[in-house]
Amino acid sequence: MFETIEWTSADTVRLLDQTRLPAEEVYVECRDVAAVAHAIRSMQIRGAPAIGVAGAMGLALAAQSIRTRSFEEFRAELSRHGEALRQTRPTAVNLAWGIDRMQRCVEQHKALPVAELVQSLIREAQRIREEDILDNQAIGAHGHRLIPDGAAVLTHCNAGALATAGYGTALGVIRAAHAAGTRLSVWAGETRPFLQGARLTAWELQQDGIPVTLITDNMAGHLMQRGEIDLVIVGADRIARNGDVANKIGTYTLAVLAQAHGLPFYVAAPLSTVDLSLPDGEAIPIEERDPAEVTGWAGIRTAPVGARARNPVFDMTPHRYITALITNRGVVRPPYDSGLTALAGPDLSGRV
Incomplete structure (x- = not known):
């Protein structure tokens, strides 16, 4: 590796x-x-x-x-x-x-x-x-049992070894399930505009020999409607005390789609991603990057000169759309306030 x-x-x-x-x-x-x-x-x-x-x-x-x-x-x-x-x-x-x-x-x-x-x-x-x-x-040890045998798992962005010091969060759960003998396949959304899913997640899963199929972000609803996705697992960049999650732009869309189709939606993250100082996700700052990431790719312009663009790179998913949070100290289900506070311990005391 x-x-x-x-x-x-x-x-x-x-x-x-x-x-x-x-x-x-x-x-x-x-x-x-x-x-x-x-x-x-x-x-x-x-x-x-x-x-x-x-x-x-x-x-x-x-x-x-x-x-x-x-x-x-x-x-x-x-x-x-x-x-x-x-x-x-x-x-x-x-x-x-x-x-x-x-x-x-x-x-x-x-x-x-x-x-x-x-x-x-x-x-x-x-x-x-x-x-x-x-x-x-x-996280993988706690979460892999949530993936049933034969499942088709959708993930978004890259929450693997590349997004961590090693092994991964969302992909860590998938890796652990694969290592335990669970038969599974992965749908990886491209994750526009920076293509972390296409460039990084697909590459990582190939390294591990885990079956992966790449889709554009706007194909997820179609595949859910056809019964080709069984659950969604994503990572997180910040989790508020009530369980609201900031993650790569497009996560909120997938969470709403998953609920509409009755699919579990899991978020995998270490407790260092939890911010107990924030009561909910409304206070999470959302980074905006250069609009040029939207109007072109790899130095090639894909939009007309002068076209305006927005590039918020994260969105906030309300906790009501989240089935469970998979952490390094266990799986947390609603209500998240009490569950996260109980698991947090002294290492998060500075952010309570």
């Missing part, structure tokens, strides 16, 4: 450039925090858990570059870099979670000399990566 992101022995961050897939497997080496910020903003690395890891590793790189022996100056400079990283992708709460965890590590080790504190931050960033892989495997 490929490595989505890793801390190298040369104290740099190495990540798989997802803008080059599936044509090329090219790795980018980030030597400073500015390079990590660019990688997140340009979507060389994307997916909520993955950019949480990237943010943590970016702060570790920043820590290496700070030239001071004063703890107060070190903390202030690191905080400045953290704020800059937060602004690269505002919707996915994992990014802020990773940065917050690194800043808590600073406070926990403030008695150390700065040089030793830097090493503690590097180790913390590596732990965040390792824990994310374990969390994703736990």
Whole structure:
């Protein structure tokens, strides 16, 4: 398997450039925090858990570059870099979670000399990566029994190993079911305009030998109507306390279609994606990207010159459309407020 992101022995961050897939497997080496910020903003690395890891590793790189022996100056400079990283992708709460965890590590080790504190931050960033892989495997273990034998599963965007430090959330559930011997097939929506489903999900599933068929996003309703889809599993970028979910644009449409056709609609995500500070999804910020992603692709214009376009890259799915949330600590069903709060534990206490 490929490595989505890793801390190298040369104290740099190495990540798989997802803008080059599936044509090329090219790795980018980030030597400073500015390079990590660019990688997140340009979507060389994307997916909520993955950019949480990237943010943590970016702060570790920043820590290496700070030239001071004063703890107060070190903390202030690191905080400045953290704020800059937060602004690269505002919707996915994992990014802020990773940065917050690194800043808590600073406070926990403030008695150390700065040089030793830097090493503690590097180790913390590596732990965040390792824990994310374990969390994703736990999501798969909890969720795979929700996929019946012979099921045709629809997924959207890419919530696989590429969107995480490894294994995946929605695709982690599918991988775990496949490994357990469940016969299944996957419908992958293209996920326009950035084509994460076509470029990334189809590629990942091919690597694992899991049967996958690619469809355009507007084919899902037709296939549901014909009885060719049995359930939907997607990932998430932020989950509010009441279970409202922000995820890749088009998720809300699929949730409404699934309910209209009586199909289960599952969301798979680690608890680091839960934001208990938000009572509902209305307060989740929705990122808008360059409209050029809509008016063209790969440098080729597909719309007339002068055509206006919008490019919100996430939407919000109300909790009433969601059958269950599959987390690393178990499956949560309505009411989500009490279920998520009970599972959250001390690692989310800063966002309660």
